Amino acid sequence: MKGVITEINDSKSIVLFNDGKVGSIPTPKNARVGTMIKVSKSSGRIFVFAALIVALVVAFFIGRSIYNAPQGFLNISSENIEIEFTYNSFERIISARPLTQEAADFLAENSLQHEDIDNVFSPFFNTENNIFVNIADDNLERAQEIENNLSKLPAKRTPQFKIFTVELYRKNMKAERMGNFAPRHKNRHGRFRHPPF
Amino acid sequence: MQSGELILTEQSGLPEHQLSAQVQIAKTDKRALNILLKNYMPFIKKSVAKIFSQSSVKADNLTDAMLAFVHSVNTYNKENGAFIQYAATVIRNRLLDNARREAAQKRFFSFFANNITVETFDREDDENNLRLEINSINGEFFQWGFSWQKLLKNCPKQKRSRDICLSIAETVLESPELLTSMLEKRQLPISRLAEVFPKKTLEKYRQYIVALIILSQGDYPYINAFVPHFFYEGDL
Numbered sequence: 193m194k195g196v197i198t199e200i201n202d203s204k205s206i207v208l209f210n211d212g213k214v215g216s217i218p219t220p221k222n223a224r225v226g227t228m229i230k231v232s233k234s235s236g237r238i239f240v241f242a243a244l245i246v247a248l249v250v251a252f253f254i255g256r257s258i259y260n261a262p263q264g265f266l267n268i269s270s271e272n273i274e275i276e277f278t279y280n281s282f283e284r285i286i287s288a289r290p291l292t293q294e295a296a297d298f299l300a301e302n303s304l305q306h307e308d309i310d311n312v313f314s315p316f317f318n319t320e321n322n323i324f325v326n327i328a329d330d331n332l333e334r335a336q337e338i339e340n341n342l343s344k345l346p347a348k349r350t351p352q353f354k355i356f357t358v359e360l361y362r363k364n365m366k367a368e369r370m371g372n373f374a375p376r377h378k379n380r381h382g383r384f385r386h387p388p389f
Numbered sequence: 390m391q392s393g394e395l396i397l398t399e400q401s402g403l404p405e406h407q408l409s410a411q412v413q414i415a416k417t418d419k420r421a422l423n424i425l426l427k428n429y430m431p432f433i434k435k436s437v438a439k440i441f442s443q444s445s446v447k448a449d450n451l452t453d454a455m456l457a458f459v460h461s462v463n464t465y466n467k468e469n470g471a472f473i474q475y476a477a478t479v480i481r482n483r484l485l486d487n488a489r490r491e492a493a494q495k496r497f498f499s500f501f502a503n504n505i506t507v508e509t510f511d512r513e514d515d516e517n518n519l520r521l522e523i524n525s526i527n528g529e530f531f532q533w534g535f536s537w538q539k540l541l542k543n544c545p546k547q548k549r550s551r552d553i554c555l556s557i558a559e560t561v562l563e564s565p566e567l568l569t570s571m572l573e574k575r576q577l578p579i580s581r582l583a584e585v586f587p588k589k590t591l592e593k594y595r596q597y598i599v600a601l602i603i604l605s606q607g608d609y610p611y612i613n614a615f616v617p618h619f620f621y622e623g624d625l
Contacts, residue, residue, distance in 0.1 A: 194449045196615050198523050199537040206537045210452045212551045212601070212617040214537065214544040226520030228512060230449070 197227045207231075260286055264329030266309060266338075271321040273298050283309045283338065309338060313345055405471050412472050415462050419608035422462060426455065426610045432473070433458050436480045440488075448617075450484055455614035456515050457483035463514070515611065522609045529603050533575060535596045543596045554594050555617060557586050558601035568606065571599075 195209035197219075205219040207229060220229060259280055266277040266285075274291040275298070285307050290296035302315050316323050325342065329335035415422040426433075437450045461472075461479040469475040530536055535543075545551045560582065561567045570578050577599055579591045591598070604616045 194452050194615070196519050196523075196612070198526075201538070206541050208537075208612070208615050210448055210615045210617065211548070212555060213546075214540045214597075216541055224516070224520065225523055226516040226518075228516065228519070 193231050195229050195231065197223055197225055197229065200225060259284075262286065263331070264327065264335060264338075266312070267326035267328070268312070268316065269324045269326075270316050273316075275299065277304070277309075277312060279309055285309065285312060310341060310345060313342070405473075408472050409467060412462050412465050419610065422459065422610045423608050423613065425462065426458060426613060429458065429476075432476075433480065436477055437484065440481065440484050450487075452614045453483055453487055454480045456611065459518075459610050459614075460515065518611045522612045526604065526607070526609065526612065529607065530600070533599060533603070535600070539596055540600055543594060545594055545597065550590065550594065551617075553586065553590055554598050554601065557582060557591065557598050558605065560585065561598075561602055562605055568602070571602065 193209055193211060195207040195215075197205045198208050198214075199206040200219055200223065203219055204216045205223060206214065206216050208214055209231075217229070217231065220227070223229070259282070261280060262278045263281045264279055266279055268275050268277065272292055272294040275295045276289045276291060277285050278287040278289075280286050285304050288299055288304055290299050298315070304312050313323070327335045327338055329338070411421065411425055415425045433454045434451065437447060437454045441447055441450050457480040458476055460483075461476040464479075465472055465475055527536070530540075545554060561571060561578075567578055567581065577591065577595050579588065579595070582591055601616065604612055
């Protein structure tokens with residue numbers, strides 16, 4: 193939209209635009225009465241662009257917090273390795289806490305973060321040790337679904353592969369007996385572990 | 390009666406020798422220039438339509454074309470050939486030049502650039518003439534009791550309201566009786582116009598309507614390039 197400056201008052205100038213509007217603009221540099229100007233609509237674009245950036249940043253942080261929100265715990269115990277995995281709503285590992293020194297060495301060699309729950313067991317299947325799994329989730333249906341999926345995994349050369357699922361109550365952290373799982377006992381670290389076989 | 394008034398008519402498409410004579414008169418007579426501009430508006434619009442097809446940019450291009458036409462009147466001499474061909478070339482060159490400069494500016498990422506650009510290239514003559522006309526207009530506004538500052542507050546913000554004010558101004562301009570009455574009494578004939586237009590609009594935007602009439606009926610060919618009554622969007 194084009195216009196001509198008709199009056200200059202300090203920092204503002206009055207402009208007659210060619211659509212009949214009489215408006216005011218910040219006085220351009222070296223402008224005088226009679227100077228012709230053109231006003232584009234780029235200022236609107238700036239706000240749209242800024243709003244888009246803000247929306248992307250907010251979406252990133254929201255997505256990140258959703259991804260990193262813990263939904264349940266997967267405790268794997270095999271020989272001297274005992275690890276507590278935390279997984280999210282997408283059934284991906286978001287953290288792994290070694291409960292023994294051997295577990296710490298194991299995690300140093302095998303990075304399992306962001307892996308799917310099914311893929312977590314691969315390093316354990318190539319051993320001849322028993323594997324015990326505790327699943328604790330506040331959504332029992334999801335925990336049982338995970339259990340079903342894990343049961344279908346091939347257990348190569350593993351004599352015993354047992355899965356125990358519990359429904360986790362976030363408020364008081366109590367576990368209930370469901371199906372054929374064994375009662376939980378605390379190990380020397382004060383953590384729940386599988387019963388001795 | 391001045392010689393200029395004997396020759397000038399409301400019709401365009403005059404024989405070349407008559408047109409050349411009119412152009413020579415218009416070089417020094419602002420009223421003659423204004424009449425020439427008004428008569429050849431269809432030619433100017435056609436020149437714009439030949440180059441641009443998008444209706445959204447035509448208002449800006451028509452302003453440029455009108456200024457280019459006035460520039461061609463001031464710079465024309467018989468050695469340039471027929472005036473119409475000369476004016477068409479000047480208008481075409483100005484429009485294409487502006488389009489090229491705007492396209493060059495848009496090549497750079499301009500989101501954060503200032504959205505106000507000053508048209509300075511080769512416009513010194515136009516700006517000088519605009520300045521002279523604005524000074525003259527300021528004197529007329531003073532006689533009517535308002536200024537650009539008051540118009541800034543009184544101007545309708547909505548396009549629809551401005552279009553209604555434009556229609557009112559055109560009604561007065563096309564009626565010699567209304568125009569004469571207004572110029573003699575120095576006030577808008579609201580009671581008569583209220584028979585056709587909303588009285589609320591007439592009273593609210595009285596100063597703006599009067600300003601449109603002053604700019605249109607006065608000898609301001611350069612300022613007329615910025616007054617929308619000279620063209621309708623529907624014609625573009």
